[in-house]
Amino acid sequence: MKKLLLSLTIIAAGFAANAQELALDQNPNYKVSMDKYLAVQTSPVTTMNTTVQDTYKAYDWRTAKDEKKAERRAERRENRLFNNYNNRYYDPYNNNRNYYGRPNQYNNYNGWRW
Amino acid sequence: MKSIFTLLTLSAFLVLASCSHKVSRIDPAETPDISGTWNNTDSRLTAEAMINQSMTDKWLSEYVQAKGKKPVVIVGMVTNKSHEHIEAETFMADLEKSFITTSKVGLVQSGKKREEMRSEKADQQTNATVSTLKKFGLEKGADYILQGSINSIVDSYKRKKTVTYQINLELTDIQTNEVVWIGDKKIAKYVKN
Numbered sequence: 415m416k417k418l419l420l421s422l423t424i425i426a427a428g429f430a431a432n433a434q435e436l437a438l439d440q441n442p443n444y445k446v447s448m449d450k451y452l453a454v455q456t457s458p459v460t461t462m463n464t465t466v467q468d469t470y471k472a473y474d475w476r477t478a479k480d481e482k483k484a485e486r487r488a489e490r491r492e493n494r495l496f497n498n499y500n501n502r503y504y505d506p507y508n509n510n511r512n513y514y515g516r517p518n519q520y521n522n523y524n525g526w527r528w
Numbered sequence: 529m530k531s532i533f534t535l536l537t538l539s540a541f542l543v544l545a546s547c548s549h550k551v552s553r554i555d556p557a558e559t560p561d562i563s564g565t566w567n568n569t570d571s572r573l574t575a576e577a578m579i580n581q582s583m584t585d586k587w588l589s590e591y592v593q594a595k596g597k598k599p600v601v602i603v604g605m606v607t608n609k610s611h612e613h614i615e616a617e618t619f620m621a622d623l624e625k626s627f628i629t630t631s632k633v634g635l636v637q638s639g640k641k642r643e644e645m646r647s648e649k650a651d652q653q654t655n656a657t658v659s660t661l662k663k664f665g666l667e668k669g670a671d672y673i674l675q676g677s678i679n680s681i682v683d684s685y686k687r688k689k690t691v692t693y694q695i696n697l698e699l700t701d702i703q704t705n706e707v708v709w710i711g712d713k714k715i716a717k718y719v720k721n
Contacts, residue, residue, distance in 0.1 A: 461605045461639075462602075462603070462605060462638040462640075462642075463603045463605075463617075463638045463640070463641065464605060464606070465605075465606045465608050465614065465615050465616040465617060466605055466606070466607045466608065467608050467613060468607055468608060469608060469610060469611055469612065469613060470609070471611065472611035472680070472682035472684075473682070473684065474682070474689060475684050475685060475689075476687065476721050
Protein backbone atom coordinates (compact mmCIF):
# COMPACT_ATOMS: atom_id res chain seq x y z
CA MET A 415 0.00 0.00 0.00
CA LYS A 416 2.84 2.27 0.92
CA LYS A 417 4.61 1.49 -2.33
CA LEU A 418 1.49 2.21 -4.37
CA LEU A 419 1.03 5.52 -2.61
CA LEU A 420 4.65 6.42 -3.31
CA SER A 421 4.42 5.60 -6.99
CA LEU A 422 1.15 7.53 -7.30
CA THR A 423 2.82 10.51 -5.65
CA ILE A 424 5.74 10.30 -8.07
CA ILE A 425 3.39 10.13 -11.07
CA ALA A 426 1.35 13.05 -9.75
CA ALA A 427 4.52 15.03 -9.17
CA GLY A 428 5.62 14.25 -12.71
CA PHE A 429 2.33 15.50 -14.13
CA ALA A 430 2.52 18.58 -11.99
CA ALA A 431 6.05 19.30 -13.16
CA ASN A 432 4.96 18.84 -16.75
CA ALA A 433 2.01 21.14 -16.26
CA GLN A 434 4.28 23.77 -14.76
CA GLU A 435 6.43 23.80 -17.90
CA LEU A 436 3.53 25.03 -20.00
CA ALA A 437 3.19 28.77 -20.22
CA LEU A 438 -0.18 30.45 -20.03
CA ASP A 439 -2.27 29.48 -23.08
CA GLN A 440 0.59 27.40 -24.51
CA ASN A 441 -0.38 24.53 -26.78
CA PRO A 442 0.15 21.25 -24.87
CA ASN A 443 1.36 19.59 -28.09
CA TYR A 444 4.15 22.10 -28.57
CA LYS A 445 6.79 19.39 -28.14
CA VAL A 446 5.78 17.71 -31.44
CA SER A 447 6.64 20.83 -33.37
CA MET A 448 9.67 21.60 -31.23
CA ASP A 449 11.22 18.19 -31.84
CA LYS A 450 10.56 18.51 -35.59
CA TYR A 451 12.30 21.88 -35.89
CA LEU A 452 15.11 21.03 -33.51
CA ALA A 453 16.04 18.18 -35.86
CA VAL A 454 16.49 20.60 -38.81
CA GLN A 455 17.87 23.47 -36.76
CA THR A 456 21.09 23.94 -38.71
CA SER A 457 19.57 24.32 -42.20
CA PRO A 458 18.41 27.99 -41.99
CA VAL A 459 21.79 29.07 -40.68
CA THR A 460 23.24 29.06 -44.18
CA THR A 461 20.62 31.47 -45.51
CA MET A 462 20.34 33.82 -42.54
CA ASN A 463 21.82 37.26 -43.00
CA THR A 464 22.36 36.53 -46.69
CA THR A 465 20.67 37.42 -49.96
CA VAL A 466 19.26 34.40 -51.70
CA GLN A 467 19.50 35.05 -55.43
CA ASP A 468 16.33 33.84 -57.08
CA THR A 469 16.55 36.09 -60.13
CA TYR A 470 14.67 35.84 -63.42
CA LYS A 471 15.66 36.86 -66.93
CA ALA A 472 13.73 39.90 -68.05
CA TYR A 473 13.14 40.46 -71.76
CA ASP A 474 15.13 43.37 -73.05
CA TRP A 475 14.88 44.30 -76.70
CA ARG A 476 18.47 45.42 -77.00
CA THR A 477 19.93 42.44 -75.12
CA ALA A 478 17.79 40.05 -77.15
CA LYS A 479 19.01 41.69 -80.36
CA ASP A 480 22.65 41.40 -79.30
CA GLU A 481 22.15 37.80 -78.25
CA LYS A 482 20.53 36.89 -81.58
CA LYS A 483 23.38 38.61 -83.42
CA ALA A 484 26.00 36.70 -81.45
CA GLU A 485 24.10 33.46 -81.99
CA ARG A 486 23.91 34.01 -85.75
CA ARG A 487 27.59 34.86 -85.87
CA ALA A 488 28.53 31.70 -83.95
CA GLU A 489 26.27 29.61 -86.17
CA ARG A 490 27.78 31.04 -89.35
CA ARG A 491 31.27 30.43 -88.05
CA GLU A 492 30.44 26.86 -87.14
CA ASN A 493 28.86 26.22 -90.53
CA ARG A 494 31.80 27.76 -92.31
CA LEU A 495 34.26 25.58 -90.46
CA PHE A 496 32.20 22.44 -91.00
CA ASN A 497 31.43 23.08 -94.68
CA ASN A 498 34.96 24.16 -95.48
CA TYR A 499 36.38 20.96 -94.12
CA ASN A 500 33.91 18.79 -96.02
CA ASN A 501 33.82 20.74 -99.27
CA ARG A 502 37.53 21.13 -99.83
CA TYR A 503 39.00 19.81 -103.03
CA TYR A 504 42.41 19.41 -104.60
CA ASP A 505 43.27 21.87 -107.34
CA PRO A 506 45.99 20.34 -109.48
CA TYR A 507 46.39 23.57 -111.50
CA ASN A 508 47.06 25.71 -108.47
CA ASN A 509 49.05 23.53 -106.17
CA ASN A 510 51.51 26.12 -105.01
CA ARG A 511 54.15 25.35 -107.59
CA ASN A 512 55.79 28.08 -109.53
CA TYR A 513 56.68 28.10 -113.20
CA TYR A 514 59.71 25.90 -112.56
CA GLY A 515 57.73 23.34 -110.47
CA ARG A 516 59.20 24.48 -107.20
CA PRO A 517 57.10 25.27 -104.08
CA ASN A 518 55.97 28.87 -103.91
CA GLN A 519 57.78 30.56 -101.05
CA TYR A 520 55.31 33.46 -100.72
CA ASN A 521 52.27 31.50 -99.44
CA ASN A 522 51.36 28.24 -97.78
CA TYR A 523 49.03 26.74 -100.40
CA ASN A 524 49.42 23.04 -100.81
CA GLY A 525 46.89 22.46 -103.57
CA TRP A 526 43.92 21.87 -101.25
CA ARG A 527 41.19 24.43 -101.93
CA TRP A 528 38.27 25.37 -99.70
CA MET B 529 57.28 72.84 -91.49
CA LYS B 530 57.60 73.60 -87.81
CA SER B 531 53.88 74.19 -87.41
CA ILE B 532 53.06 70.87 -89.12
CA PHE B 533 55.41 69.04 -86.75
CA THR B 534 53.80 70.75 -83.73
CA LEU B 535 50.32 69.88 -85.00
CA LEU B 536 51.31 66.24 -85.53
CA THR B 537 52.84 66.00 -82.06
CA LEU B 538 49.78 67.55 -80.50
CA SER B 539 47.39 65.25 -82.35
CA ALA B 540 49.48 62.21 -81.42
CA PHE B 541 49.41 63.31 -77.79
CA LEU B 542 45.64 63.77 -77.92
CA VAL B 543 45.13 60.32 -79.46
CA LEU B 544 47.33 58.70 -76.82
CA ALA B 545 45.65 60.65 -74.03
CA SER B 546 42.18 59.56 -75.17
CA CYS B 547 43.25 55.90 -75.23
CA SER B 548 44.68 55.92 -71.72
CA HIS B 549 42.90 54.19 -68.85
CA LYS B 550 41.64 56.65 -66.29
CA VAL B 551 40.38 56.09 -62.74
CA SER B 552 39.14 58.82 -60.46
CA ARG B 553 37.54 58.86 -57.03
CA ILE B 554 33.93 60.00 -56.77
CA ASP B 555 31.66 60.76 -53.86
CA PRO B 556 29.73 57.57 -52.94
CA ALA B 557 26.68 59.74 -52.32
CA GLU B 558 26.71 60.91 -55.92
CA THR B 559 27.17 57.75 -57.95
CA PRO B 560 26.11 58.51 -61.53
CA ASP B 561 23.75 56.20 -63.39
CA ILE B 562 25.68 54.50 -66.16
CA SER B 563 23.87 51.41 -67.37
CA GLY B 564 20.55 51.88 -65.60
CA THR B 565 20.93 48.77 -63.46
CA TRP B 566 20.85 48.66 -59.66
CA ASN B 567 23.65 50.79 -58.26
CA ASN B 568 24.99 52.46 -55.15
CA THR B 569 22.41 55.27 -55.27
CA ASP B 570 19.55 52.76 -55.20
CA SER B 571 21.12 50.97 -52.25
CA ARG B 572 21.59 54.23 -50.39
CA LEU B 573 18.03 55.43 -51.06
CA THR B 574 16.69 52.08 -49.85
CA ALA B 575 18.79 52.20 -46.70
CA GLU B 576 17.66 55.76 -45.93
CA ALA B 577 13.99 54.90 -46.42
CA MET B 578 14.22 51.74 -44.33
CA ILE B 579 16.08 53.44 -41.48
CA ASN B 580 13.57 56.29 -41.44
CA GLN B 581 10.54 53.99 -41.54
CA SER B 582 11.77 51.45 -38.99
CA MET B 583 12.91 54.03 -36.46
CA THR B 584 9.79 56.17 -36.55
CA ASP B 585 7.16 53.45 -36.77
CA LYS B 586 4.95 52.67 -33.76
CA TRP B 587 6.24 49.09 -33.29
CA LEU B 588 9.31 50.44 -31.52
CA SER B 589 7.53 52.75 -29.10
CA GLU B 590 4.88 50.13 -28.41
CA TYR B 591 7.49 47.53 -27.53
CA VAL B 592 9.43 49.88 -25.28
CA GLN B 593 6.21 50.94 -23.56
CA ALA B 594 5.07 47.35 -23.01
CA LYS B 595 8.37 45.76 -22.01
CA GLY B 596 10.36 48.66 -20.68
CA LYS B 597 13.44 47.74 -22.68
CA LYS B 598 14.67 47.99 -26.25
CA PRO B 599 13.77 45.17 -28.65
CA VAL B 600 16.40 42.76 -29.90
CA VAL B 601 16.41 42.01 -33.62
CA ILE B 602 18.07 39.26 -35.62
CA VAL B 603 18.59 39.63 -39.37
CA GLY B 604 17.13 36.80 -41.41
CA MET B 605 17.05 36.05 -45.09
CA VAL B 606 16.51 38.50 -47.93
CA THR B 607 15.33 36.96 -51.19
CA ASN B 608 16.24 38.67 -54.41
CA LYS B 609 13.48 37.85 -56.88
CA SER B 610 14.34 40.63 -59.28
CA HIS B 611 15.93 40.31 -62.73
CA GLU B 612 19.33 41.53 -61.55
CA HIS B 613 21.94 40.34 -59.12
CA ILE B 614 21.41 42.54 -56.07
CA GLU B 615 23.25 42.11 -52.81
CA ALA B 616 20.97 43.24 -49.99
CA GLU B 617 23.82 43.38 -47.52
CA THR B 618 24.74 46.86 -48.74
CA PHE B 619 21.54 48.45 -47.40
CA MET B 620 20.95 45.91 -44.64
CA ALA B 621 24.31 46.80 -43.15
CA ASP B 622 23.31 50.48 -43.10
CA LEU B 623 20.10 49.57 -41.32
CA GLU B 624 21.93 47.40 -38.79
CA LYS B 625 24.37 50.22 -38.18
CA SER B 626 21.53 52.61 -37.45
CA PHE B 627 20.11 50.14 -34.89
CA ILE B 628 23.37 50.21 -33.02
CA THR B 629 24.26 53.88 -33.35
CA THR B 630 20.83 55.08 -32.21
CA SER B 631 20.81 52.53 -29.35
CA LYS B 632 17.08 52.13 -29.88
CA VAL B 633 17.23 48.55 -31.13
CA GLY B 634 19.46 45.71 -30.00
CA LEU B 635 21.03 43.48 -32.61
CA VAL B 636 22.24 39.90 -32.34
CA GLN B 637 24.50 38.11 -34.75
CA SER B 638 23.04 35.57 -37.15
CA GLY B 639 23.93 33.15 -39.92
CA LYS B 640 27.48 32.09 -40.55
CA LYS B 641 28.88 34.79 -38.29
CA ARG B 642 26.93 33.35 -35.37
CA GLU B 643 28.24 29.90 -36.21
CA GLU B 644 31.75 31.30 -36.14
CA MET B 645 31.07 32.82 -32.72
CA ARG B 646 29.94 29.49 -31.38
CA SER B 647 32.89 27.78 -32.92
CA GLU B 648 35.19 30.25 -31.19
CA LYS B 649 33.34 29.66 -27.93
CA ALA B 650 33.81 25.94 -28.36
CA ASP B 651 37.51 26.48 -28.97
CA GLN B 652 37.78 28.54 -25.80
CA GLN B 653 36.35 25.70 -23.70
CA THR B 654 39.59 23.79 -24.08
CA ASN B 655 42.14 26.49 -24.86
CA ALA B 656 41.29 29.66 -22.92
CA THR B 657 41.98 30.28 -19.26
CA VAL B 658 39.11 29.60 -16.87
CA SER B 659 38.82 33.26 -15.93
CA THR B 660 38.45 34.40 -19.56
CA LEU B 661 36.50 31.63 -21.28
CA LYS B 662 33.01 32.47 -22.46
CA LYS B 663 30.19 30.14 -21.53
CA PHE B 664 27.60 28.51 -23.75
CA GLY B 665 23.94 29.23 -23.20
CA LEU B 666 24.22 32.89 -22.34
CA GLU B 667 23.35 34.38 -25.72
CA LYS B 668 20.69 37.04 -25.98
CA GLY B 669 17.52 35.74 -27.64
CA ALA B 670 16.07 37.95 -30.35
CA ASP B 671 12.52 39.28 -30.03
CA TYR B 672 12.09 39.99 -33.72
CA ILE B 673 13.44 38.68 -37.00
CA LEU B 674 14.03 40.96 -39.96
CA GLN B 675 13.36 39.38 -43.35
CA GLY B 676 12.97 40.84 -46.78
CA SER B 677 12.48 40.51 -50.49
CA ILE B 678 13.47 42.39 -53.62
CA ASN B 679 11.19 42.30 -56.63
CA SER B 680 11.29 44.00 -60.00
CA ILE B 681 9.02 44.75 -62.93
CA VAL B 682 10.57 45.34 -66.35
CA ASP B 683 8.75 46.82 -69.29
CA SER B 684 10.77 47.31 -72.43
CA TYR B 685 10.13 48.06 -76.06
CA LYS B 686 12.88 48.69 -78.55
CA ARG B 687 15.24 51.21 -77.02
CA LYS B 688 13.01 52.28 -74.13
CA LYS B 689 12.76 50.48 -70.83
CA THR B 690 11.18 51.08 -67.46
CA VAL B 691 12.36 49.17 -64.41
CA THR B 692 10.60 49.26 -61.07
CA TYR B 693 12.21 47.76 -58.00
CA GLN B 694 10.25 47.05 -54.88
CA ILE B 695 12.15 46.31 -51.70
CA ASN B 696 10.20 45.01 -48.74
CA LEU B 697 11.45 44.39 -45.23
CA GLU B 698 9.34 42.71 -42.59
CA LEU B 699 9.81 42.54 -38.86
CA THR B 700 8.14 39.55 -37.25
CA ASP B 701 7.68 38.69 -33.59
CA ILE B 702 9.51 35.39 -33.14
CA GLN B 703 7.26 34.30 -30.28
CA THR B 704 3.91 35.03 -31.88
CA ASN B 705 4.69 35.16 -35.64
CA GLU B 706 2.97 38.53 -35.72
CA VAL B 707 4.30 40.92 -38.34
CA VAL B 708 4.79 44.20 -36.52
CA TRP B 709 6.38 46.32 -39.23
CA ILE B 710 6.67 46.32 -43.02
CA GLY B 711 9.00 48.75 -44.68
CA ASP B 712 8.95 49.31 -48.38
CA LYS B 713 10.84 51.28 -50.97
CA LYS B 714 9.95 51.59 -54.63
CA ILE B 715 12.46 52.79 -57.18
CA ALA B 716 11.36 53.38 -60.75
CA LYS B 717 13.72 54.05 -63.65
CA TYR B 718 13.29 55.02 -67.24
CA VAL B 719 16.17 53.90 -69.44
CA LYS B 720 16.56 54.97 -73.04
CA ASN B 721 19.33 53.41 -75.08
